[in-house]
Amino acid sequence: MDLTEGAVREICTDAVFERGERYLAEDRILDIHRIDTTVTAVVSGSRQYDVRVDLAVNGFDPWCDCPYTGPEACKHVVAVLLRCADDCPPDEGDRLDAALEAADADDLRGFLRDTLATDAAVRERFFARFGESPTRSVEDLRAAIDREFEETNPDYFVVFEPIDFSEWFDLAGEYRDQGRYASAAAVYRALVESLDENMERVDGAYDHFSQRFTRALDGYVDCVAAGDPDAEEAADAVAFLEDRTTSGTPLLSEHFERAATELEDTLAERRDR
Known part of the structure; x- marks a missing residue:
């Protein structure tokens, strides 16, 4: 842990670094915990984040x-x-493991069942x-993700703040870990x-949305290739990307073109082996 x-x-600009230092000095970190190497915290700003x-x-x-909406970290x-560098919170992983070991199985x-019944993402x-x-x-997945745009700012078409897509990236990661x-x-x-x-609805937090888009696009290309698709499936995947270069958002056209070329090249290399 370096x-x-x-x-x-x-991972931040000089100005953001100075603001982060000030936030730390002003004791704006209201809650902080660590499990293994993952740290979660609540920080007070114009609201709690x-x-x-x-x-x-x-x-x-x-x-x-x-x-x-600026570059890199906020x-x-x-x-x-900085708080972790100066005084890292204790790892609660052992405590969690001990509680799991001591818990009655029933x-x-x-x-777990109650949690799964009420939390769709975990389920x-x-x-x-x-x-x-x-x-x-x-x-079905697209409809669920679209609802997040609708619910973020229900009174307006425009979306001003970031949307947390971690539920979907975590789900995709789980499938990848299982080889699905x-x-x-x-x-x-x-x-x-x-x-x-x-x-086109985004007005602010552009870096947030563009980074999530790039991550999702790269994940799609990687998983299509890793899934060893047959000729028809491979053609459909490439066609989807190529179609988006002209039918999608113009500012994303080059990203789709790059992804289509990368996927075609990767699949061709696999066929030639």
């Missing part, structure tokens, strides 16, 4: 639900990382890992389609 002030400076970082990942994989993330099962990840749930269609690449590709494609179609 967390230094210099490492934090590398949730922050998550991974101390073991290059760049710390920062996430914050603030409306920051001041809330910087404040949390009580634990009941708790979907549970099915992805332990169940034999069928792959949800791109259309077609299911993961469906989630990534739904994200790509929704972000592409809704990008």
Whole structure:
């Protein structure tokens, strides 16, 4: 866990770094916890913001639900990382493990079932890992993601603040971990389609949405290729990307063109082996 002030400076601008230092000095971190290398915190600004970082990942994989639209990490993330560099919160992983070991199996099962019954995102990840749930269609996934745009600012067409898509990226990651690449590709494609179609609504937090779009597009290409598609499936995937170069948001056209070329080249290399 190589967390230094210099490492934090590398993921933010000088101005943001100074604001993060000030937030730390002003005791704006209201709550902070660590499980293994993942740190979650609540930071007080114009409202309370949730922050998550991974101390073991290059760049710390920062996430914050603030409306920051500048480059790289925001001041809330910087404040949390500086706090960790100076006085990292104790790892509660052993405590969690001990509680799991001591829990009665029936009580634990009941708790898990109650949680799964009320939390759709956790339930979907549970099915992805332990169940034999069928792959949800791109259309169904897309509709659920589109609702997040509708619900973020229901009184206006324009979306001013970031949307947390971690539920969907976590689900795709779960499918990838299980080797269910077609299911993961469906989630990534739904994200790509929704972000592409809704990008014209975004007025602020552009970096947030463009970064999520790029991550979803790269995930889609990787998972289609990893799934070893047959000729028809491969052609459909490439055609989807090529079609979006002209029918999608103009500012994303080059990204779709790059992805289509990359996927074609990767599939061709595999066929030639």
